[in-house]
Amino acid sequence: MPSANPAAIVADAVLGANQAFYDALNARDLDAMDALWSRISPVACIHPGWAPLTERDNVMQSFRAILGSRDTPEILCQDPQVLLWGEFALVVCFERLGEAVLAAANTFRLEEGIWRLVHHQAGPAAEGPEPDLPPPGRRQLH
Amino acid sequence: MPSANPAAIVADAVLGANQAFYDALNARDLDAMDALWSRISPVACIHPGWAPLTERDNVMQSFRAILGSRDTPEILCQDPQVLLWGEFALVVCFERLGEAVLAAANTFRLEEGIWRLVHHQAGPAAEGPEPDLPPPGRRQLH
Numbered sequence: 001m002p003s004a005n006p007a008a009i010v011a012d013a014v015l016g017a018n019q020a021f022y023d024a025l026n027a028r029d030l031d032a033m034d035a036l037w038s039r040i041s042p043v044a045c046i047h048p049g050w051a052p053l054t055e056r057d058n059v060m061q062s063f064r065a066i067l068g069s070r071d072t073p074e075i076l077c078q079d080p081q082v083l084l085w086g087e088f089a090l091v092v093c094f095e096r097l098g099e100a101v102l103a104a105a106n107t108f109r110l111e112e113g114i115w116r117l118v119h120h121q122a123g124p125a126a127e128g129p130e131p132d133l134p135p136p137g138r139r140q141l142h
Numbered sequence: 143m144p145s146a147n148p149a150a151i152v153a154d155a156v157l158g159a160n161q162a163f164y165d166a167l168n169a170r171d172l173d174a175m176d177a178l179w180s181r182i183s184p185v186a187c188i189h190p191g192w193a194p195l196t197e198r199d200n201v202m203q204s205f206r207a208i209l210g211s212r213d214t215p216e217i218l219c220q221d222p223q224v225l226l227w228g229e230f231a232l233v234v235c236f237e238r239l240g241e242a243v244l245a246a247a248n249t250f251r252l253e254e255g256i257w258r259l260v261h262h263q264a265g266p267a268a269e270g271p272e273p274d275l276p277p278p279g280r281r282q283l284h
């Protein structure tokens with residue numbers, strides 16, 4: 001039988017929200033992306049090579065540009081790891097864009113029962129997931 | 143008279159913890175760095191070009207290597223902006239290392255009255271602070 005460990009259940013919910021972020025990116029679905037981000041908390045975003053963005057309108061404008069660009073490749077989220085912080089959670093993962101590999105972190109806040117994005121950051125990583133790591137899946141810390 | 147705005151007081155405390163992080167880096171003070179990081183919450187760190195680190199021991203080992211390296215330049219934190227999330231707070235800023243500029247985010251959690259680091263991430267930024275921004279100081283959002 002599947003574990004009923006409460007932390008595992010929470011981690012699964014966070015990982016679901018994290019995957020929804022990448023699904024929205026790859027579907028170029030701005031409405032879905034917009035719905036994932038908090039409307040209650042201040043939010044921030046640091047895209048690779050960009051200056052930090054604050055204010056929700058600025059963050060959404062950046063995703064409008066990214067989702068609307070033909071140059072945006074498919075982004076595969078690999079080896080996500082969840083840190084549970086009560087009403088907050090962090091997912092660190094790799095993002096694979098063809099041959100390029102980024103290291104990323106997505107911060108979520110539990111708002112009215114739903115995990116909402118409050119921060120996303122990604123930057124180049126010298127190495128991707130190690131071959132001996134388990135396949136992209138659901139590893140949970142703590 | 144200085145403002146007694148409670149949010150401004152909290153933001154100042156977060157910015158103080160943020161500056162202490164850069165002071166510890168530049169002083170190559172591993173004990174000070176160790177004291178800044180949470181011992182209660184799971185922590186993570188993504189250094190420029192590195193894979194995500196989780197587990198406190200791994201994060202501290204990385205700072206031991208960075209602080210012990212002669213190649214580590216002085217790091218100037220510029221234009222920090224604070225997002226207040228209740229018991230959590232995020233500081234986004236630029237890090238200037240000589241000619242290089244990084245965009246960084248530091249996540250703090252209020253634990254027993256002290257803002258402790260739970261996540262640090264930095265990566266290359268194409269541009270630094272804009273000339274028309276106020277000098278490195280204390281801008282607060284929300």
